[in-house]
Amino acid sequence: FAINSVFIAIATLMMVRLMRLPSLKVLEDRSILKRRTVIGLVVLLTMVPSVFLAINLVQREWFDANAAQFVQQVLRIKPNVLVVSQEPDFSAGRLQVNLVGDRLSAAEVSAVEQRLPEFGLANVKLYLVQSGQATLDMNVVKKDLLNELLQSNHTDLAERDARIASLQAELQAVQKTTRSQLPLQAIYREVRAQFPQALQVNVSSGFRSLAGRPGEPAAERPLLLVQLHLRDALGTAEKERLRLGLRTRAGLTDVEDVQIEVSVVKPALKKKKRR
Numbered sequence: 582f583a584i585n586s587v588f589i590a591i592a593t594l595m596m597v598r599l600m601r602l603p604s605l606k607v608l609e610d611r612s613i614l615k616r617r618t619v620i621g622l623v624v625l626l627t628m629v630p631s632v633f634l635a636i637n638l639v640q641r642e643w644f645d646a647n648a649a650q651f652v653q654q655v656l657r658i659k660p661n662v663l664v665v666s667q668e669p670d671f672s673a674g675r676l677q678v679n680l681v682g683d684r685l686s687a688a689e690v691s692a693v694e695q696r697l698p699e700f701g702l703a704n705v706k707l708y709l710v711q712s713g714q715a716t717l718d719m720n721v722v723k724k725d726l727l728n729e730l731l732q733s734n735h736t737d738l739a740e741r742d743a744r745i746a747s748l749q750a751e752l753q754a755v756q757k758t759t760r761s762q763l764p765l766q767a768i769y770r771e772v773r774a775q776f777p778q779a780l781q782v783n784v785s786s787g788f789r790s791l792a793g794r795p796g797e798p799a800a801e802r803p804l805l806l807v808q809l810h811l812r813d814a815l816g817t818a819e820k821e822r823l824r825l826g827l828r829t830r831a832g833l834t835d836v837e838d839v840q841i842e843v844s845v846v847k848p849a850l851k852k853k854k855r856r
Contacts, residue, residue, distance in 0.1 A: 587627040594620075643701070644671040651700040652678055655693055659685075665712075677708040684711045763805055763831045771830065772807060775823070780846055781810035789838070805831050808842045815843045 648669040657664050661683040668677040685693070694707050769784040776782065785806050790799040805827060809815065815823075824839045833839065 584627055584631045587623060588631075591624060641671045644705075645669050647700045647702055648676050648705075651676070651697065651702060654700075655696055656680070674704055675706045675708060676702065677710060679710045679712070681712045685709065763803070768805070768807075768827060768830060772809075772823075772827075776809060776811065779809050779811055781808075783808035802835065803833060803838055805833065805839045806842070807840070808844070810844050810846055812846060814845050 648667065652664060652667050656662065656678060662680055662685070663682045665679040665681055667679070670676070690709060693709070697703060697705055697707060763786045765784050765786060769782060772784065773779070773782050783806075787804045787806065788801050789804040791802050792799055807823075807827065820841055820843065824836055824841055827839045827841075828834075828836050831839070
């Protein structure tokens with residue numbers, strides 16, 4: 582930031598001089614000399630570290646480029662050797678390269694180091710980190726992939742089994758509900774066929790409570806309700822016969838689960854006409 586500020590100030594001063602802007606106040610020669618001396622010292626003190634930093638940056642970039650070129654042309658072309666990463670360190674003067682695959686012999690490592698001066702890396706120390714055989718690494722990779730695949734399959738199977746169990750439970754609940762429902766439409770048609778003269782036939786289902794022992798909750802029983810609107814009354818024997826038949830047809834176990842309500846509709850009397 583300080584270097585940028587000084588160079589911006591110098592550039593501004595140079596532009597003012599080139600544009601020959603009029604002076605607002607004329608300073609004495611002694612004051613001008615003093616100010617120029619201060620500005621020169623500031624510029625000089627700023628340029629020295631900036632030049633050093635620029636040279637250091639150029640050398641670092643040159644070192645990194647040469648190291649990358651060395652790795653590309655010397656190490657990557659070797660068969661059965663894979664370069665995992667490279668770590669050039671300009672400050673320490675070293676180059677570390679991580680390798681996997683076939684291990685390089687001492688003679689091969691020495692031959693590689695002798696080629697360093699060809700890439701401007703004469704004083705650089707080369708460190709080769711080798712990680713065994715490529716086939717062993719591939720076997721480890723294959724084993725890891727197989728374990729992940731088996732674990733994934735186990736997870737999928739567990740999820741599928743859980744889903745199947747959930748669907749089976751839902752199916753059983755639906756079947757139980759379906760079995761508990763009475764065939765109302767079929768019962769209505771049978772009652773209608775037995776009483777074609779009926780003015781109206783209503784068939785419905787529900788539940789009725791059955792009182793239990795003291796302290797116990799009331800039991801629930803299914804209920805089939807048949808309502809008949811007839812012109813003539815229905816006898817007691819015929820009514821009981823109908824209840825027994827409907828109990829069997831509905832699959833009920835207790836005749837009290839069937840209730841029949843009969844209402845007699847009397848015909849309206851016609852009024853006599855007066856002469």
